[in-house]
Amino acid sequence: MKRPSIAITGLGLITPAGHGVDETWQRVCAGTPTAASDPGLTGLPVDFSCRVQDFPELERAVGRASWRMGRFVKLALLAAREAVRDAGLDPSTWDGARTAVVIGSGMGGIERWEEQCARFESHGPDKVSPIGMPQVIPNMAAGEVSIALRAHxxxxxxxxxxxxxxxxxxxxRDMLTAGACDVAVAGGSEAAxxxxxxxxxxxxxxxxxxRDDPAGASRPFxxxxxxxxxxxxxxxxxxERADDAxxxxxxxxxxxxxxxxxSDAYHPTAPPPDAHGAEAALRAALRDAGLSLGDIDHVNAHGTSTPLNDVTEAGLIARLLPHRPSVTAPKGVLxxxxxxxxxxxxxxxxxxxxHRRVPPIANLDAPAPEFDIDCVTKxxxxxxxxxxxxxxFGFGGxxxxxxxTAP
Structure with missing residues (x-):
């Protein structure tokens, strides 16, 4: 039985580069970094970050239920609403029983957990919020999105x-191909x-x-x-399944x-020097797609700007994709x-x-001499x-x- 094609019909973004897809895309394409001094980190050895701007405005957009949500949940909900609107879907009329929600988060509401721990230590149990736990646990982004979108x-x-x-x-994607749902709202959210x-x-x-140059700090490759x-x-x-869309x-x-x-099955936080797990994932994705290595025109790299990740990822790209597809790394901006x-x-x-447009890697004039990859710069x-x-790629391997692919 032929596997159905899966269409991406809607996008939603809330990032340090902007509120929404258009604002984020424009700043990423401009290659303008978002890192800046962060008053919330004053006094720490690293006192800068890339924050989503004008957060009070975003909280108002979440609506009356905002009070019960952690910050990462609010971000997820706003991005999900934009994606659903972009897809031309209406939660008041769709079949909620056939709509799935899958939202990932690496750390959940860690900032709320710290806040509640401080209250406990300073003022005792009676000052701990009764909604502290649901503001922390990582599944609440998916839970609140499903509530807001009536996705059952x-x-x-x-x-x-x-x-x-x-x-x-x-x-x-697997749920759609298995017939477990007809629409899937999927992505990730973090506010850590x-x-x-x-x-x-x-x-x-x-x-x-x-610290003396926050805007220039993230410099992948x-x-x-x-x-x-x-x-x-x-x-x-x-x-959605493409035929349904x-x-x-x-x-x-x-x-x-x-x-x-x-999985690398190698080390809790470091990638293996030969990138064997990443290579296997790349080959598996292409095999799944019916593509060859030579078919790849473009790589959106993990590109963290760390010494270990960038050297292993650049080596992987150069070794498996010697035809030199374009490479970008949005973390330079975001x-x-x-x-x-x-x-x-x-x-x-x-x-x-x-848009037939590949954004540049911020803060990069040319990749390190040992990296034989075609980074888009300037x-x-x-x-x-x-x-x-x-x-x-993530900790844990x-x-x-x-x-x-293009439709």
Whole structure:
């Protein structure tokens, strides 16, 4: 039995680059970094981040239920609403029983957890919020989105660290191909720029320490990269079987042609030098999509700006894709949105296919001399992209590669 084609019919983005898909896309294509000093991190060894701006305005847009939600949940809900509108769907009229929600998060509501711990230590049990726990647990993004959208199908949360958003999209694709739902609202959300979370990443040696130049701190594939920048945001995609979408008069923005999921089984936080797990995920995604390595026109790289990730990923791309497809890495502009990154970057890959435009890597004049890859630098590149891959890798050795094609 032939597997159905899966269409991406809607996109939603809330990122440090903007409220919505258009604002985010414009700033990413301009290559303008969003990192800046963060008053919430004052006094820490790393005191800058990539925050979603004008958050009070966004809280008002969430609506009356905002009081009970953690920040990452609010971001997910706003991105999901935009994606559903973009897909031309109406939750008041769709078949909610056939609508699934899959939203990934690597850390959930860590900032609320820190706040409640401080209340407990300072003032005792009676000052701990009765809604503290539902503001923290990672599944609440999927739960609140399903409530708001009247989606009664499966509601799931994926937690594969920085691959969580991509994992959610892969799970949603499998549900559609299995006939378990007709519409899937899938993506990732993260709001983990807390004092403890940031300090923990700093102590690991994962963060850039360019306090004198926050805007220049995230520099994927640069010779002088020194770590990533904490960021927050959400990305949500609407997926449908392509025939179903066309039957209701909606053409795909792009097709989710294949997914590859593997584990390094190597180290809790470091990638293996030979990138064997990432390679297996890339090959699996292309096999699933019926594509060859030579078919790939474009790579949306994980590109964290850390010494270890970038060297292994660049080596993987150069070794498996010697025809030199274009490479971009949105974290130069957006910072690292952790569990949301895979979904945000999948959405940006869809936009590259749709607009025939590949954004530049911010803060990069040329890749490190040892990297034999075609990084897009300085300005966006006009390019017809027929087939692309989006890489996502996470602590624990999780590897997810999504293969996307033009409709």
């Amino acid at each position: 199908g499966a509601s799931l949360a994926t937690a594969t660290a920085c691959a969580s958003g991509a994992s959610a999209i892969a799970v949603a 720029i807390s004092r403890l979370g940031t300090t923990s990443f700093y102590r690991m040696g994962a963060l850039s320490t360019r 640069a010779a002088d990269r020194d770590g990533f920048v904490m960021a927050e945001g959400a990305g949500v995609l609407v997926l 066309r039957a209701r008069g909606r053409g795909p923005r792009a097709l989710l042609a294949g997914c590859g999921n593997t 910072g690292h949105t952790l569990g949301a990154a895979g979904a945000i970057e999948a959405a940006l890959t869809v936009l590259s296919i749709e 300005e966006a590149r006009h390019q017809i992209v027929k087939a692309a891959v989006s890489h996502s 999780h590897n997810v590669v999504l293969a996307l």
